[in-house]
Structure formats: C-alpha cells, structure tokens
Amino acid sequence: MKVTESTISIQRLEDDLRELAEIGRADDGGVYRMAFTPADMQGKEWLERKMREAGLETSRDGACNLSGRLAGRSPEKPTLVIGSHIDTVPCAGILDGTLGVLTGLECLRVLKESGAVPKQDIELIAFSDEEGRFGGMFGSQSFAGQITPDTIHRAADPTGQRLEDTMREAGLDPWEALRARRDPERIGAYLELHIEQGPVLSTANEQVGVVEAITGLFKWNVTFSGEPNHAGTTPMPMRRDAFMGIADFAHEIPRILDENGSEVSRATIGRVELTPGSANTVPGEASFTIDVRDTDETVMNELAGAIRKTLAAIARRRGLTFSYQVDSWIHPVDCDPGLVGIIEEISREQDVRFRRMVSGAAHDAQIVASVCPVAMVFVPSVEGKSHSPAEWTAWDDIEAGANVMLATLRRLAFGA
Ligand code: HGY
Ligand code: MN
Numbered sequence: 001m002k003v004t005e006s007t008i009s010i011q012r013l014e015d016d017l018r019e020l021a022e023i024g025r026a027d028d029g030g031v032y033r034m035a036f037t038p039a040d041m042q043g044k045e046w047l048e049r050k051m052r053e054a055g056l057e058t059s060r061d062g063a064c065n066l067s068g069r070l071a072g073r074s075p076e077k078p079t080l081v082i083g084s085h086i087d088t089v090p091c092a093g094i095l096d097g098t099l100g101v102l103t104g105l106e107c108l109r110v111l112k113e114s115g116a117v118p119k120q121d122i123e124l125i126a127f128s129d130e131e132g133r134f135g136g137m138f139g140s141q142s143f144a145g146q147i148t149p150d151t152i153h154r155a156a157d158p159t160g161q162r163l164e165d166t167m168r169e170a171g172l173d174p175w176e177a178l179r180a181r182r183d184p185e186r187i188g189a190y191l192e193l194h195i196e197q198g199p200v201l202s203t204a205n206e207q208v209g210v211v212e213a214i215t216g217l218f219k220w221n222v223t224f225s226g227e228p229n230h231a232g233t234t235p236m237p238m239r240r241d242a243f244m245g246i247a248d249f250a251h252e253i254p255r256i257l258d259e260n261g262s263e264v265s266r267a268t269i270g271r272v273e274l275t276p277g278s279a280n281t282v283p284g285e286a287s288f289t290i291d292v293r294d295t296d297e298t299v300m301n302e303l304a305g306a307i308r309k310t311l312a313a314i315a316r317r318r319g320l321t322f323s324y325q326v327d328s329w330i331h332p333v334d335c336d337p338g339l340v341g342i343i344e345e346i347s348r349e350q351d352v353r354f355r356r357m358v359s360g361a362a363h364d365a366q367i368v369a370s371v372c373p374v375a376m377v378f379v380p381s382v383e384g385k386s387h388s389p390a391e392w393t394a395w396d397d398i399e400a401g402a403n404v405m406l407a408t409l410r411r412l413a414f415g416a
C-alpha cells in the first residue's frame with residue numbers, strides 16, 4: 001500500500017481508547033491517572049506494550065517520558081516528534097492528552113504497515129505530569145532541560161505529597177529527570193493532536209482547529225493567616241477570619257481581569273483548604289490555588305501585580321497576613337507559521353471544516369517550543385466540556401483530525 005493511500009483505522013483507535021480508559025477509571029465514571037500514581041504507571045505499561053506491538057522501539061527517560069520510535073532512513077537527521085500525555089486530572093474524561101498519544105500511535109502503525117521508511121526517525125512521546133499535579137509540566141520540562149535539582153526538591157502536589165517521594169514510590173529516581181534533557185539539534189519539529197477543551201469548534205460545527213498560539217499561565221498557592229477562634233463566642237467584628245480573605249478575593253477577580261486583563265484572560269480558584277477545618281471554629285488559615293492565563297506575557301505580569309496588590313489590601317482590611325508560592329509560570333507561545341501553514345493546507349486538501357485558533361488550555365507543545373518548532377491540531381469538544389467524564393469528541397471528528405495528523409506526518413517525513 002502506498003504511503004499516500006493509507007488512512008487511520010478509527011476502529012483500532014477506538015479499541016485503544018476504550019482499553020486505556022479502563023485504567024484508572026472509578027465508579028463515578030471519571031479517570032484518575034494522576035501523575036506517577038499506580039494507575040498512571042499502569043497506563044504507561046499498557047502503552048509501552050502497544051508501542052512494541054506496533055513495531056516501535058520503546059524507551060523511557062529519567063522523567064518517565066515514554067517513547068516509541070519509528071526508525072527513519074537517515075537517523076542522523078533531526079527527529080520528528082509527536083506526542084501528548086496520558087496522565088489526567090482527578091475525575092477526568094478519557095480523551096484529554098490520551099487522544100493525542102493514541103492518534104500518534106495509530107499514525108505510526110499505519111506508516112509502519114505501509115512499508116514506507118520515513119526520511120528521519122519519528123518519535124511518539126507520552127510526557128509525564130502534563131496536568132501539573134506537581135506544579136508545572138514535569139515531563140516536557142525535563143525534555144526541554146528546564147528542570148533543576150531545586151525544582152525536584154521543592155515540587156509537591158496540593159495535598160503536600162512531594163514529587164521526590166511519589167517518584168521513588170513508583171520505583172523511579174527523581175534525579176534521573178535531570179538527564180532527560182534533549183539536544184535541540186536532534187529534534188526537528190513537534191506535533192500534538194489534542195481535544196480543544198472549549199466550545200469554539202463545536203459551536204461553529206467545525207472539525208479541526210489549526211492552533212496558532214497557546215496561552216500562558218501561572219499557578220500560585222496562596223495562604224491567608226488570621227486567628228482560629230470559637231464560632232459561637234467570637235463577635236463578628238473581633239474576628240480575623242482567614243476564609244473571609246478568600247471570599248473577598250474571589251469577588252475581586254472580575255474587577256482585576258476587567259482592569260488589567262484582556263478578553264482571553266482567565267482566573268480560577270480551583271482548590272481551597274481551611275484550617276483547622278471544623279464547623280465550629282473560625283478558620284485561622286485559608287489556602288487556595290489560583291490559575292491565571294493569557295496569551296500575552298505582559299498582561300500576565302500585569303495581572304500578577306494586580307493580584308498581589310489586592311491580596312495585600314484584603315489582608316490589611318481584615319487583619320490577616322498572606323503569603324504565596326509560585327507553583328508555575330508557563331510562557332505563552334506562537335506555533336511555527338510554516339507548520340501551521342502545512343496543517344492548514346492539508347485540512348483544505350482533505351476537505352475538513354477547519355479554522356485557525358488560539359489554545360486556552362496549556363499543553364506540552366508550549367514547553368517543547370523552547371527546543372524546536374511546534375504545531376497543534378485540535379478536534380472539537382462536545383459542548384466544550386473537558387476535565388470531566390462529560391468530555392467527548394464525535395468519532396468522525398476524531399477520524400478527521402487523526403487523518404490530518406497522518407497526512408502532516410507524511411508531508412514532513414516523506415515529502416508526500
Ligand atoms: O491546565 C491545562 O490547561 C491543561 O489541561 N493542563
Ligand atoms: Mn491535556
């Protein structure tokens with residue numbers, strides 16, 4: 001079969017998606033393959049087996065990024081990398097990250113079966129901890145050489161579970177992540193297929209998003225400290241109630257975005273923890289995460305400054321103190337215009353309904369962008385839902401996106 005005739009097998013892709021969805025699935029229907037948990041490691045073992053069955057040469061680096069390589073005619077040429085992640089947020093859907101990895105696997109299977117040999121090696125990578133359980137994007141940041149001993153030592157999840165301990169429990173040496181850095185000279189380009197996780201494509205009834213830029217984000221862990229006290233005997237004016245600091249701040253978010261942000265700015269308080277956490281005690285301590293995004297780094301900096309000022313004003317007003325830890329700062333990036341043009345051309349040739357767009361979600365591609373040119377292919381999310389079991393993409397849209405990905409690989413690796 002000529003390399004230009006083959007298309008992906010949506011049946012094989014469906015079989016893989018359904019099998020992997022069962023690894024880490026809970027009774028609530030959500031998937032719980034958080035980074036370096038037994039379920040995540042089981043998912044990687046399953047994927048490694050699938051990569052080998054597909055005839056790929058598998059390997060894992062020090063950050064436990066899992067690779068499957070299709071050998072090219074000239075291995076000395078820079079490698080073409082495709083990938084995403086199979087770790088998930090808690091109670092996740094079955095497609096976020098996973099669809100990109102399994103689409104990549106199906107594309108490499110099809111290319112292998114066609115018997116054609118690519119010019120350069122093509123490497124499929126499932127990156128570790130894209131969802132930022134430990135703050136950043138540990139796997140792709142290790143790949144890009146952005147991890148230091150301090151990152152490894154300080155990283156912990158919102159419950160305080162340290163990255164070092166978690167990796168060791170999974171049988172890994174966290175320091176090996178410092179060896180995962182790749183030589184940029186050896187990487188030619190990176191492509192990632194991903195669900196949009198927003199409503200743009202589904203609302204417009206389009207099948208493919210050709211991503212031009214990926215939003216930046218910063219994540220802080222903020223703590224207000226006041227005074228724990230009796231819920232019955234402490235008069236309201238005499239309280240130093242740490243939770244009220246969060247309540248005031250939450251109400252200020254629209255103003256902060258209106259005054260300092262843009263129409264693509266986002267701010268989310270995703271987790272709150274009160275101490276001592278009993279119903280009849282005024283909270284003495286209140287910690288919360290804040291996730292702030294924009295495609296313009298100048299705006300991100302302005303939002304960070306406005307948030308700091310607001311936290312200080314609330315602390316003064318309420319007789320509290322506050323502290324914050326920057327868990328991650330991920331730069332916004334532009335995708336490579338040449339790659340974007342190729343994906344757009346192929347989408348037109350394949351007669352799929354597509355648009356150029358910006359990603360509101362963060363992705364490994366924006367970390368890998370510090371190493372090589374990157375581009376992303378989006379497929380629609382039904383009702384824009386994601387990070388929940390309601391996450392879904394229609395099979396024909398998955399097939400359309402996967403065939404755009406396959407044709408893009410052919411263009412880059414075979415000149416087809
Ligand atoms: O948070 C994000 O945007 C991605 O899902 N990790
Ligand atoms: Mn993702």
Ligand code: MN
Nearest residue numbers: 089096131387
């Ligand atoms: Mn995600």
